[in-house]
Amino acid sequence: MLRYLLPIVVLVALVVLLAKGLQRDPGYVPSPLIGREAPAFSLPRLDEPSRLLTQDALRGDVALLNVWATWCAGCRQEHPFLMQIASERTIRIFGLNWKDDPVLAARWLEQLGNPYEAVGVDQDGRAAIDWGVYGAPETFLVDAAGRVLYKHIAPLTAEVWAREFLPRIEASRGRSTP
Amino acid sequence: MRSRPGILLVFILLTVQALAVDTEPPFEDAEREALYQRLTGEVRCLVCQNQTVADSTAPLAADLRREIRRMVAEGQTEAQIEDFLLERYGDFVLYRPRFRSSTAVLWLAPVMLLAVGGVALARVIYRRRRLPADVDADEDGPP
Numbered sequence: 001m002l003r004y005l006l007p008i009v010v011l012v013a014l015v016v017l018l019a020k021g022l023q024r025d026p027g028y029v030p031s032p033l034i035g036r037e038a039p040a041f042s043l044p045r046l047d048e049p050s051r052l053l054t055q056d057a058l059r060g061d062v063a064l065l066n067v068w069a070t071w072c073a074g075c076r077q078e079h080p081f082l083m084q085i086a087s088e089r090t091i092r093i094f095g096l097n098w099k100d101d102p103v104l105a106a107r108w109l110e111q112l113g114n115p116y117e118a119v120g121v122d123q124d125g126r127a128a129i130d131w132g133v134y135g136a137p138e139t140f141l142v143d144a145a146g147r148v149l150y151k152h153i154a155p156l157t158a159e160v161w162a163r164e165f166l167p168r169i170e171a172s173r174g175r176s177t178p
Numbered sequence: 179m180r181s182r183p184g185i186l187l188v189f190i191l192l193t194v195q196a197l198a199v200d201t202e203p204p205f206e207d208a209e210r211e212a213l214y215q216r217l218t219g220e221v222r223c224l225v226c227q228n229q230t231v232a233d234s235t236a237p238l239a240a241d242l243r244r245e246i247r248r249m250v251a252e253g254q255t256e257a258q259i260e261d262f263l264l265e266r267y268g269d270f271v272l273y274r275p276r277f278r279s280s281t282a283v284l285w286l287a288p289v290m291l292l293a294v295g296g297v298a299l300a301r302v303i304y305r306r307r308r309l310p311a312d313v314d315a316d317e318d319g320p321p
Contacts, residue, residue: 027227030268030270032265129241129266134238135225
């Protein structure tokens with residue numbers, strides 16, 4: 001009996017394993033930053049290059065750090081949603097302009113609107129490496145104490161926002177203001 | 179078809195040209211150059227995940243080559259540079275990830291599958307040896 005059943009059991013197990021594997025996104029790389037302190041950075045601000053934007057600006061309340069560039073199609077797709085979050089004043093949004101031309105970046109914000117409290121210019125991509133960035137747009141959620149809570153790779157959507165971001169934002173605010 | 183060695187030679191030379199992704203000059207110190215080559219050949223380009231940082235023309239790969247070059251020039255060890263990359267991009271960045279609980283299955287599965295196959299093979303051989311020589315070893319076969 002076993003010798004007939006065993007191959008079938010093994011086959012079913014293999015099919016289940018491979019089916020699960022097919023449903024996973026091979027492009028998804030889990031960030032080792034989650035739960036750790038946000039990497040330090042010091043970048044010239046897009047609006048005022050003589051002033052620096054550092055990781056300290058993110059502290060005090062939960063904040064988003066959004067990695068974007070004018071060459072990135074997904075960033076254009078996501079931009080209206082960032083504008084919506086900014087208009088609802090849910091959370092402060094900081095920008096990291098990644099490997100981009102600052103002139104084009106400034107024009108982009110003029111034309112499409114500026115959802116960011118401040119944008120740091122990372123022209124050589126050095127700060128982005130510290131954040132483990134590999135494909136814009138990427139959005140990090142950082143708590144009031146400066147710890148990374150979550151990372152989303154791909155354009156932000158209302159669905160992702162409601163499912164992944166809002167509960168974490170509320171939970172984090174609940175912890176920091178008892 | 180007539181062969182044309184001249185045209186063939188041109189194409190062969192063209193393919194050699196296409197390999198030159200990293201345009202930076204090599205390190206003067208042979209040991210550092212070897213370390214740099216080894217690391218860039220081991221680090222995955224996360225934008226185009228089936229290429230190494232040494233092979234890829236993606237801007238991120240160029241940035242990572244620059245960082246690896248900087249750390250090699252500073253005299254950092256292979257382990258230090260790998261730690262730098264692992265802290266930022268996780269285990270996936272190395273083509274040969276380090277052995278830890280999350281990568282244990284990856285490393286041990288081939289050995290375990292080989293062991294299972296070996297045991298199965300040994301059992302088949304053992305059974306067939308015990309059969310009388312005049313009986314067909316294949317039990318399911320025709321008499």
